[in-house]
Amino acid sequence: MSFFTLTGLLASLAGSTCLYLASPNQRWRLLPLPALPARSLALVLIVLGWLSFARSMQAVTATFVLVTVLMLALSVLPYIGALRGVGRGR
Amino acid sequence: MWGGGADMADPALRPIQRDWLSKTLAGLVLGAILALACSGLFARLNTAMPLGVRGQLAMWMVPPVWLGVLGGVYFFSSGVRAWLWLGAASAFVTGVFYLL
Amino acid sequence: MRSEFVRIYKAVHTWTGIVAGMALFIAFYAGALTVFKEPLAAWASPPVAGRMVPLADTPKLIAGVLAADPATARDFTIHMGDAEHVPGRMGWQVRDTDADDHDESSVRHYVGTLDATGQARIEASHPSQLASFIDVLHRVVGLPVDSDPNRWVMGLVAALYALALISGVVVLLPSLVKDFFALRLGKNLKRMWLDAHNVVGIVSLPFHLVMALTAVVFAYHDGIYIVQDKFVHDGKWGTAFQRQQPAAAAPGRDPASMLPPLELIARAQAFAPGFEPTALQYQQVTGPRAVVRVWGKDAAAVSPRARGGFAALDPYTGKVINSDFLPGRQSTPNLFVSSFFALHMAAFGGTAVQWMYFLLGLAGAWLFYSGNLLWVESRRRKRPRDGGEVPAQRRDVRLMAAATVGVCLGCVCGISLTIVGAKWAYALVGDANAWLLPVYYTTFFGCIVWAFLQGAAKAAVHLLWLAVMAALAIPLTSGLAAVAPGLNMWVNTSLSSLGVDITACVGAAALGWMARATARRVRQGGADSVWSEGPQPCLQGGVPGVGVQAK
Known part of the structure; x- marks a missing residue:
């Protein structure tokens, strides 16, 4: 895997996590992150992720890869959050 | 949504009939005609594209349109309205296709 | 939106989902494994x-x-x-x-x-036909042969799947924003299954829409082409892919004068840097229309097929004849068509995307499984709050729960045992391919029969443990082959082959966790459920021909 694919993955995963943690329905933390700053940061990270992917692949491919990461991460994060919430007794 | 339109009476008050059979048939039959006509229109409007890829794109258009219509058909407030609206749309697109 | 529409679409969603759900589970589970067709083939190849x-x-x-x-x-x-x-x-x-x-x-x-x-x-x-066998299960929703009628069945399932997606979104729309990302574990089990089902369905909706539409096309493209040829292409569709005859046909060309493969590879790479050739497919090399397809992959581009794409070269001159199927070098319309294939088959972005598709495929299988669990949970007869007798659960609910457990876990166990069997059958009887089908279907139908005999609750625990053991048998077989060469088995040590063993270990651990959680509910959950150990095997209570025990 190329360096820029890896940084793209990390940035888009971090962006997805911010997006989830800013949701009032998140169960990972006791309280959600402040919505506007966290969602802005998520947007910045996701855009950075796309730019990073686009350094190592064509723009169409970068877009497909980014959407794939977002779909997978945002499906799995609520499950991780719920299991952590159970661990804390919520 | 789809059930509104020409009728001037408040569409929110019109009773919604389920009409499972006639709505489903309208989606299946008229959806297929509409999808085929749309794909034909696409092929007519893109004659500059080589036949091989134009034909493939036209084929790929059919299932999304067909299933989209079949998926949306239950928003009509009755089976009759579904047949009328989708029939009109199919006739229109097919007519344009044959006129071009 | 009027609530009447939500009720109508809920009925559409329930019926399409319940009819297609189990077939889709098989398609998605086998499909997730098919992403790694080559590693599976490597694992099973002597x-x-x-x-x-x-x-x-x-x-x-x-x-x-x-x-x-x-x-x-x-x-x-x-x-x-x-x-x-x-x-x-x-x-x-x-x-x-x-x-x-x-x-x-x-x-x-x-x-x-x-x-x-x-x-x-x-x-x-x-x-070894192991990987193709799993691919066939994927392509025709668990049927044994990839034939026209079986593909039409698959296409019907895919069309129902598309309807289920549309109707599911309509049902979800009123609470979409409020409940986004919600997964509320707790006393309300129906709420929990609903959240668990919704969050996967709505977040990976683009993935599922692509899968549904491409699957319909894969099933019915021949028919659509025939109709379009008649009404749209004026009967000229058959000529679309004919190459023009060369002006002067040079008869009897000598294949010894073709450029060497390494030279052809070099020409293809010079034409498309970043393209990594894997194979050269020569066609009609002694005829006037000799062509070599240089197949390969390009992680930076969108590939038109699962195995990548190709540049078509003249094997005698090395001239590039056609790049319509070359990843990264396609015209926009061709790229559009290729994207449908690539998005179905994870043919873009390299290994990272293959792993993500593997997980999204498993998440899809979970979507259909949880859909059936939700159907069952919604029809639960609860014991009255003030105590009183535990009500008997509805018979259709007990049957559906047993069918879901039997079909889904039967597929999981069957595929694992078929993988293991491919190596053992080769060692014991020589022809491993003849045993793929009997091993899979014996396991599959055995699990279904067991689920109906034992009831969903007990069978789920048994079959989950069977799935754990079947998955563990994959690395154990490799380990046994390594320490006991006399068994006439082998262990392949490439990264992709070992990856199959490691993935099976992780899968076994995940299934073991599910088995323990399910066993806990069966023992400790409320008795007023099909998931309770209580005296409610699903066939009890009046199926003709089956012995009815005293209640």
Whole structure:
């Protein structure tokens, strides 16, 4: 895997996590992150992720890869959050 | 949504009939005609594209349109309205296709 | 939106989901594994006797084989790498003319090699069909053969799946924003299954829409082409892919004068930097329309097929004839068509995307499984709050719960045991391919029968533990082959083959966790449920011909 694919993955995963943690329905933390700053940061990270992917692949491919990461991460994060919430007794 | 339109009476008050059979048939039959006509229109409007890829794109258009219509058909407030609206749309697109 | 529409679409969602759900589970579980078709083939392939002909000697190999069997000139392949599932440097297939295009079982395989004296030899090869078998389960929702009628069944399932997606979104719309990302575990089990189902369904909706629409196209494209040829293309569709005849046909070309494979590879790479060739497919090399397809992958681009894409070259001059199927070099309309294939088959972005598709595929299987659990949970008869007798659960609910458990876990167990069986059958009886189908379907139907006999609750625990053991048997078989060479088995040590063993270990751990959680609910959950150990095997209570025990 190329360096820029890896940084793209990390940035888009971090962006997805911010997006989830800013949701009032998140169960990972006791309280959600402040919505506007966290969602802005998520947007910045996701855009950075796309730019990073686009350094190592064509723009169409970068877009497909980014959407794939977002779909997978945002499906799995609520499950991780719920299991952590159970661990804390919520 | 789809059930509104020409009728001037408040569409929110019109009773919604389920009409499972006639709505489903309208989606299946008229959806297929509409999808085929749309794909034909696409092929007519893109004659500059080589036949091989134009034909493939036209084929790929059919299932999304067909299933989209079949998926949306239950928003009509009755089976009759579904047949009328989708029939009109199919006739229109097919007519344009044959006129071009 | 009026609530009446939500009720109508809820009925559509329930019916399409319940009819197609279990078939889709099989398609998605087998499909997730099919992403790693090549590693599975590598895992199951016995070691090749003899050495691989060096790439530098391939011109001699090609010339020798074509002299020995001129019919081979029609279509043969030179493999660049030496992965375990590649039986030889030069391979080709002979297909029964009356067999279905997609039916791999009737194909005979051959390889060409050079013996110690440099003479070309032709041998029949029997590559493992394990990976294709799993792919067929994926393509025709668990049916055994990839034939036209079976594909039509699959297309119908895919169309119902598309309707289920549309109707599911309509049902979810009123609470979409409020409940986004919500997954509320707790006392309200229906709420929990609903959240668990919704969050996967709505977040991976683009993935599922692509899968549904491409699957419908894969099933019905022939029919659509025939109708469009009549009404849209004025009968000219048949000419769309014919290449023009060369002005002066040069008869009887000498294949010995073709450029060597390494030179052809170099030409293709010079044309498309970043393209990594894996195989050369030669077609009609002695005829006037000789062509070599340089197949390969490009992680930076969108590929038109699961195995990548190709540049078509003239094998005598090295000129690029066609780049319509070359990843990264396609015209926009061709890229559009390729994107549908790539998005279905994870043919973009390299290994990272393959892993993500594997997980999204498993998440899809979970979507259908949880959909059925939700159906069951919604129809639960609860014990009254003030105590009182535990009500009997509805019979259709008990049957649906048992069917879900039996079909889904039967597929999981069956595929694992088929993978294991591919190696054991080769060691014990020689012809491993003949045993794939009996092993899979015996396990599959055995699990279903067990689920109906024992009831969903008990069977779920039993079958989950069976699935754990079947998955563990995959790495154990490899380990046994390593320590006991006398068994006539083998262990392949490439990263992709070992990846199968490691993935099976992780899968076994995940299934073990599910087995323990399910056992806990069966023991400790409320007795007023089909998931309770209580005296409610699903066939009890009036199925004709089945002994009814005293209640």
